[in-house]
Amino acid sequence: MIMLKKLFFKLLPYASQVSYNNYKILSREYGHYKSAKLWQSMDKNGQPIPWYSYPLIEYLQQLDFSQKTIFEYGSGNSTLFWASRSKHVVAIEDDPAWYAQIKPKLPSNVTYLLVDNKEDYVKAIHQFSTSFDVIIVDGSHRYDCIISARPLLSNTGFIILDNADWFIEATAFLRGTDLIEVDMAGFNPINGYTTVTSLFLTRQVSLSPASDKQPKTPIGGIEQYLDHK
Template sequence: MFWGELKPRDGNDEELARHPAVLSLSKGELYLAACSHILREDYGFVEGTNSDMPRDKQGNPIPKYTYPAIEYLTQFDYRQKRVFEFGSGGSTLFWQARAKAVTSIENNQAWYQKVMADKADNVTLLFAEGARYPQMITQLAEPFDVIVIDGAGHRYDCAQAALPFLADGGMIILDNADWHPNTAALLKQSGLLQVDMTGFKPTEHHTSTTSLFLKRDFDFPTREARQPSFGMGAKQLHSEAWDKPQT
């Protein structure tokens, strides 16, 4: 198989094989190149990595969750939802564009100042260090629909403190869950449904796992009528004949 912009005349593959602008590849290598092209162009991976800031194809900030988790999360309508984050950054900018209100706790002073300069009016950004950091959520009166555990340290303590403040029908997002199995076990054993989203991440060269822990009555409204929506690089078709009762 060949990779290039030229087509052979009269099925003359020999002409393509000799052309300097065309590569001869096995089917597996050709498909791998196509997959890399989707990661580069549709996901915006290269530009985001070069800028050291997770961004999508349009340059919008995205969280450093795994791509499968990001695609799943972007299906939902958060306009009436309240989000709490342990750890701020690109995820804060992502959530502020979607949610009714966002509260983020940061324990890195330099990063706190950076995010403070970019945050929107619907974001409350707080600073706390050490043992105060995971307990900050206990000082807030209302429950949250989405709680994100993605900060620098104390993830088990953050999860433990967060559980009483998760709203009915809500979810907890634990990033790097594969690195924090005890924290994941704590959340699952609390009765939440665990869904592991493993895959590549923006700006990173290895796979990881972002886990979602859903209340059993989870039912966020979706942005589109259909779910799932088409993913990045998907074939946008409807296999209609197989997607209805047989008559």
């Protein structure tokens, strides 16, 4: 049976073979099928990942955040993702039911706050007497949160805005504060459409690789070394 399947596959037009391989990469290797079936933002091994575009997730996985402090508007598997990689995470949530579901899963390096009032939610970042290396805006009231959080970004940090293509005024505001916008478009967990998750980098941004190899071979890529050939 396996031999017949392989023979049938070879008889398909090249375009059909490539399309099928690409489908397998997204569904299996990225874990998209599993994430959609379980309605959980996770990779193929069931590990939590943010609900960002896959290109940004792969990029972030290459960087060293071990000494970084993170502030997150919104929470979920992204909070677990950041907690496993950074020194400390502060996450703000405005949905009591979701808060109750996520809180038992969080490790000790996460400060998790339930703030269900809009004004207090937007201003929550100001109760901390520190700047943050990474500020993530992926929850409610995103435009207002961007305005509120911008002064608390460290001089060497960056902001992540998920679904940035839906918040054009927010992106314009951030560019106007001399941040460099890098848009990463592509598929993301769970959903059946593509999205844009954007980085907004300070001019002095500090990004250290987590290993000697960067970039790493992407999921579904071909691993080879051609520097000296």
